[in-house]
Amino acid sequence: MSDLVHKDHARDPLMIAEEWMNAGRDVAIATVVETWGSAPRPVGSHLVIDMDGNFEGSVSGGCVEGAVVAEAADVLAEGKPRMLEFGVADETAWEVGLSCGGRIRVYVERLG
Amino acid sequence: MDPHSLKKLNALRRDRKAAILLTDLGDGRDRVIGEGDTVAGVLGEAVARAFRSGKSGVVEVDGRHFFLNVHLPAPRLVVIGAVHISQALAPMAKIAGFDLTIIDPRTAFASPERFPDVALHAEWPDEALARQPLDAYTALAALTHDPKIDDPALKAAFDAECFYIGALGSRKTHAKRVERLKDAGVAGQALERINAPIGLDIGAATPAEIAVAVLGSVIRALRTRGLDGGGLPS
Structure with a gap:
């Protein structure tokens, strides 16, 4: 069956999230749910993060991943999902905005 | 979650x-x-x-x-024919994110030397496809010119409702192919789905350029999911 599995599955964030979960790690899943303008990653893209800050996947071209990983730590601690928004209109744009000028909403939730 | x-x-x-x-x-x-x-x-x-x-x-x-x-399942591209075009198509398809398989029973063509790092099956399409069936998220490109090899694969592609079905050959060759497939029981309407002459019309001349044209057609079929009428299911 191995040749039925797409080669990208090795780096597939949701497959990795399941592996981490099975290994007993706390996992947060971040998902791009909306985009406006030019956004680097399409709606549905995932970044998965564990309690030690390890992450796989992406929600942007590397512009906001750091901020999402930081928020994920809080989401893991509290258990409550959060909606994050990034873009040039955001007051944090200077620090973690999208240089492409787009705007994205990222839903961050705990697995389990 | x-x-x-x-x-x-x-x-x-x-x-x-x-x-x-x-x-x-x-x-x-x-x-x-x-x-x-x-x-x-x-x-x-x-x-x-x-x-x-x-x-x-x-x-x-x-x-x-x-x-x-x-x-949606990752798109696959099944190429019938380990020919010169396929040698160029294999690395391009990989770069574009397709899971590629090449099938050709002629072992002189389907050799690992000619196709390094490719899922290559030196056997008849019926045998290879029985093990790894086609599905609606698979594109099939028939490139051998040989009815014995291409036709059974094309028929299987219709049965599986592949999102793209293309076949190499001139208009004359294609007209004969359509007649053969009709005789084999494929519905006339289904036959209109075949992308032939194969590939986007970019004036491709060399095998590598034809590979670009074929890959372009496959990507268009994938991204429009039959909405542009470009040789695709309605």
Whole structure:
């Protein structure tokens, strides 16, 4: 069956999230749910993060991943999902905005 | 996300089944919907639309916001014929993200020396496809020019409703092929789906350029999902 599995599955964030979960790690899943303008990653893209800050996947071209990983730590601690928004209109744009000028909403939730 | 949802979703994805993860953005609850599962009401319409378009997004139903994340199987490209065009197509398809398989019973053509790092099957299409069946998320390009090899694969592609079916050959060659497939029981309407002469019309001359044209056609079929009438299912 191995040749039925797409080669990208090795780096597939949701497959990795399941592996981490099975290994007993706390996992947060971040998902791009909306985009406006030019956004680097399409709606549905995932970044998965564990309690030690390890992450796989992406929600942007590397512009906001750091901020999402930081928020994920809080989401893991509290258990409550959060909606994050990034873009040039955001007051944090200077620090973690999208240089492409787009705007994205990222839903961050705990697995389990 | 519910751990059971993640396991169910990943299991469907491993089996090359289309699935949607439906998340209520208000309370965070989610569930997995497989293609063919019935979902009632307005949400059901949005689910059906999402499966059709392959596009993920947020929908509002009765003041509640739901996120539909559509997971379609990774596209595969099955090439019949370990020919010169296929040698150029193999690395290009890989770069474009397609899972590529090449089938050709002629062992002189289908040699690992000619196709390094490619899933290559030196056997008849019927044998290779019995082990790894075609499906709606697979494109098939028949490039041998040899009816003995191409025709059975084309017939299998119609049966599996491959999202793209292309065949190499001049208009004259193609007209003969259509007659043969009709005689073999393929419906005339289905035969109109064959992309022939194969590939986007970019004036391709060399094998590598034809490979670009073929890959372009396959990508167009994948991204429009038959909506532009470019040799695709309606």
